[in-house]
Amino acid sequence: MLHQNNFPTKERGFTLVELLMVVALIGIISALAIPNFISSQRAARAATAISSLRLIHSSESSYNSAKGSYESLETLGAAGFLDDPSLRSGSKEGYSFVLSLSDNNGKFEVSATPLLVPSASQYFFIDTSGVIRAETGSAADVSSTPIN
Known part of the structure; x- marks a missing residue:
C-alpha cells in the first residue's frame, strides 16, 4: 500500500541544490x-607593539631622569614608571618584549618579537635614541629600517 504525503509540494523544505548553493556561498x-x-x-598587534615600545622608551627615559640609570621592565613597574602589568611581564598582544641593558655605556635596547611567527611577521626594535x-x-636591530 502506498502512503501519500499530505504536504503541498512547495512546503517540503530545501532541495539539495539549494543547500549546496548556500554552503558554496558561505x-x-x-x-x-x-x-x-x-x-x-x-x-x-603590530600597532600595539609599536605603542608598547614607545611606552617602554618613555618609562626608561623618565626613570633615567629621576634615578640616573636604566632598569629592567620589572624594576620600572615596581618603581611606578611602567603601569602596564603585561609589559612588566615581558609580553603583550602577541609580542614578546626583551629589554637589554648595557653596563658599559648606560644604554638600553628593547626588541619586540611576535609570539606566533608566520613568515610575514614584523619584528620591532628601539634603543636609547627612541627610533x-x-x-x-627576522629580528630587528639597530641596522633595521626606521619607521618613525
Whole structure:
C-alpha cells in the first residue's frame, strides 16, 4: 500500500541544490573574509607593539631622569614608571618584549618579537635614541629600517 504525503509540494523544505548553493556561498564569503581578518589582526598587534615600545622608551627615559640609570621592565613597574602589568611581564598582544641593558655605556635596547611567527611577521626594535626600527621575517636591530 502506498502512503501519500499530505504536504503541498512547495512546503517540503530545501532541495539539495539549494543547500549546496548556500554552503558554496558561505565558503566563498569565508575565503574572502578570513584573510582580511587575519591581516587586520596582524596590523593591530603590530600597532600595539609599536605603542608598547614607545611606552617602554618613555618609562626608561623618565626613570633615567629621576634615578640616573636604566632598569629592567620589572624594576620600572615596581618603581611606578611602567603601569602596564603585561609589559612588566615581558609580553603583550602577541609580542614578546626583551629589554637589554648595557653596563658599559648606560644604554638600553628593547626588541619586540611576535609570539606566533608566520613568515610575514614584523619584528620591532628601539634603543636609547627612541627610533623604532622594523624588520619583516627576522629580528630587528639597530641596522633595521626606521619607521618613525
